[in-house]
Amino acid sequence: MRAFWYPVMASALLFGCATEDQKPAATAPVEAAKPASKPQAVESKPVTQVQAAPRSGIGAFAALKDPNNILSKRSVYFDFDKFDVKDEFKPLVEAHAKFLRDNATAKMLVQGNGDERGSREYNVGLGQRRSDAVKKMLMLLGARENQIESVSLGEEKPTCNEHTEACWAKNRRDDMLYGGEY
Amino acid sequence: MTRLLAVLAFWACAAHAQLAIEITGAGAQRIPVALVPFAGENALPPGISTIVRADLERSGLFRGLELPPIVPEPTEATNINYAEWRSRLADALLVGSVQPRQDGRFEVRFRLYDVVKQVPLGGVAYTLGKDQVRATAHRISDFVYEKLTGEKGVFSTRIAYVVKRGNRYELQISDYDGAGAETALASFEPIISPVWSPDGKRLAYVSFENKKPVVYVHSLLDGKRRVIANFKGSNSAPAWTPDAAKLAVVLSREGGSQLFMINSDGSGVRRLASSTAIDTEPRFSPDGQWIYFTSDRGGTPQIYRMPASGGEPQRITFEGSYNVSPRISPDGKTIAYITRNAGGKFQVALLDLSNRQVQILTDSDRDESPSFAPNGRMILLATVINERGVLSAVSADGRVKQRLSTAAGDVREPAWGPFIE
Numbered sequence: 189m190r191a192f193w194y195p196v197m198a199s200a201l202l203f204g205c206a207t208e209d210q211k212p213a214a215t216a217p218v219e220a221a222k223p224a225s226k227p228q229a230v231e232s233k234p235v236t237q238v239q240a241a242p243r244s245g246i247g248a249f250a251a252l253k254d255p256n257n258i259l260s261k262r263s264v265y266f267d268f269d270k271f272d273v274k275d276e277f278k279p280l281v282e283a284h285a286k287f288l289r290d291n292a293t294a295k296m297l298v299q300g301n302g303d304e305r306g307s308r309e310y311n312v313g314l315g316q317r318r319s320d321a322v323k324k325m326l327m328l329l330g331a332r333e334n335q336i337e338s339v340s341l342g343e344e345k346p347t348c349n350e351h352t353e354a355c356w357a358k359n360r361r362d363d364m365l366y367g368g369e370y
Numbered sequence: 371m372t373r374l375l376a377v378l379a380f381w382a383c384a385a386h387a388q389l390a391i392e393i394t395g396a397g398a399q400r401i402p403v404a405l406v407p408f409a410g411e412n413a414l415p416p417g418i419s420t421i422v423r424a425d426l427e428r429s430g431l432f433r434g435l436e437l438p439p440i441v442p443e444p445t446e447a448t449n450i451n452y453a454e455w456r457s458r459l460a461d462a463l464l465v466g467s468v469q470p471r472q473d474g475r476f477e478v479r480f481r482l483y484d485v486v487k488q489v490p491l492g493g494v495a496y497t498l499g500k501d502q503v504r505a506t507a508h509r510i511s512d513f514v515y516e517k518l519t520g521e522k523g524v525f526s527t528r529i530a531y532v533v534k535r536g537n538r539y540e541l542q543i544s545d546y547d548g549a550g551a552e553t554a555l556a557s558f559e560p561i562i563s564p565v566w567s568p569d570g571k572r573l574a575y576v577s578f579e580n581k582k583p584v585v586y587v588h589s590l591l592d593g594k595r596r597v598i599a600n601f602k603g604s605n606s607a608p609a610w611t612p613d614a615a616k617l618a619v620v621l622s623r624e625g626g627s628q629l630f631m632i633n634s635d636g637s638g639v640r641r642l643a644s645s646t647a648i649d650t651e652p653r654f655s656p657d658g659q660w661i662y663f664t665s666d667r668g669g670t671p672q673i674y675r676m677p678a679s680g681g682e683p684q685r686i687t688f689e690g691s692y693n694v695s696p697r698i699s700p701d702g703k704t705i706a707y708i709t710r711n712a713g714g715k716f717q718v719a720l721l722d723l724s725n726r727q728v729q730i731l732t733d734s735d736r737d738e739s740p741s742f743a744p745n746g747r748m749i750l751l752a753t754v755i756n757e758r759g760v761l762s763a764v765s766a767d768g769r770v771k772q773r774l775s776t777a778a779g780d781v782r783e784p785a786w787g788p789f790i791e
Binding site: 235236237238239240297299305306307308309310312313314315316317320337338339340341342344345365370 | 543552553554555556557558559560562563577578579581582583588590591592593595602603604606607620622625626627648650651664666671692694695708710716738739783
């Protein structure tokens with residue numbers, strides 16, 4: 189068993205060292221002058237770092253935050269390998285459909301999620317199937333198509349991180365978010 | 371003083387973040403090579419011959435011989451006594467020298483010999499700055515590898531991967547061995563599915579920074595990135611066409627997860643196929659004729675292929691109930707993919723397209739995202755060891771195994787870059 193450790197290039201920016209609000213900073217390209225004579229010049233290929241910025245939201249509706257209002261509940265859970273909205277979550281989806289119907293300016297993002305097992309991209313597909321299911325039900329109950337965007341976070345944003353069925357069940361989930369909440 | 375402290379802090383961080391390679395299996399027949407320390411190489415630490423030795427041994431195809439100090443130091447200009455090197459059990463011999471130049475740069479010269487056939491196999495001279503020692507040594511390793519195996523070496527190639535540490539995600543680029551890691555993108559939302567453009571200058575990937583999957587193309591040299599697919603719904607699973615003009619992507623804008631083609635500037639989106647299933651993870655065959663992809667149209671996720679121009683998909687995998695993430699070898703003859711076995715283990719499988727034989731290459735149990743080296747010899751993959759995400763590599767014959775890991779954070783989503791001229 190052998191382990192090799194190497195020094196890193198001085199232009200590298202590594203996690204833990206970079207600050208959270210980094211601006212894109214050009215790293216100086218490594219000098220690679222062309223020699224006049226025969227020998228070939230060795231060039232390095234620098235990488236410029238970019239910081240991704242999340243989009244900001246706008247204000248939300250008060251009823252959505254009231255813990256005594258069913259509208260404050262946002263998650264719909266699914267069985268393994270299932271994509272239909274279970275009976276126990278139908279009143280919740282109906283309440284949000286009514287809210288969307290009554291508030292034409294309200295917009296909703298439905299984020300579908302899957303458990304961690306298997307391919308990340310296939311899990312994006314499974315999460316999409318779940319968010320499409322809730323979107324379809326909201327629309328059948330009177331919400332407008334242009335109010336709802338259904339997307340998938342795949343296995344990337346688990347709320348539970350253990351490798352157990354109980355935990356995976358919590359991650360097979362749709363979250364309904366209103367404009368301003370994400 | 372502040373500046374000095376900042377530099378020191380940076381180095382302290384850099385040391386623990388570095389990917390390190392551990393060889394966990396090697397080929398049965400390894401070519402013994404005498405790698406003589408290059409005369410004057412102490413001026414360029416850690417030494418050209420040291421890096422070349424590590425490269426060649428890591429490939430699993432070579433064994434660097436232990437050599438006593440040789441006086442006088444042989445160089446590329448020395449007359450070679452083949453019988454003497456044969457008596458040291460060397461099949462091949464590499465000698466060279468490092469000379470400082472007037473302009474502050476260095477000149478490295480080397481020569482390779484076939485000791486068995488008693489013929490010189492050639493040599494090259496390079497000029498380099500002090501910060502190009504590794505790049506130069508990798509080029510020499512490529513030369514040795516190609517002369518002795520007949521295949522191109524991948525020691526000068528780079529890899530991309532994602533490091534997750536806490537809630538921070540970084541898309542990093544490093545040399546093939548994990549050295550020289552640089553961060554191309556840092557984000558507080560996930561980054562998945564990086565794929566190299568055929569020229570190695572850009573990466574396409576999926577970023578969740580807008581709370582949904584969006585496909586970007588990112589130019590590594592200047593850090594400029596362009597959204598190429600941000601339609602309503604999810605945008606994911608990019609794959610370049612071999613000519614780099616277009617990408618296949620998976621969009622949910624018309625419902626479900628479906629295959630589309632889009633120009634590399636984000637224009638000209640058009641639907642490629644239509645199903646009621648999840649169709650995802652497209653990859654083009656090297657000749658551009660076929661698209662391989664994952665689909666659950668038959669009830670379980672399996673690998674299919676269809677003509678790149680469109681047409682009826684054919685199922686490719688039949689064993690097992692979960693076969694995903696197809697990657698076509700550079701010669702187009704085999705497909706690496708992830709299969710779930712009866713015990714629930716996710717492992718890398720290799721399918722020979724000519725005879726449909728399947729071989730399981732790994733003994734780990736949570737493998738993801740296989741990626742061929744550009745010469746097809748090794749397959750890089752992500753797996754989980756002791757609850758930590760690590761990268762691992764396995765040879766296409768399953769014999770050579772290596773692991774790359776960092777001391778901190780989860781590493782995943784590897785993508786091996788193309789040959790760079």
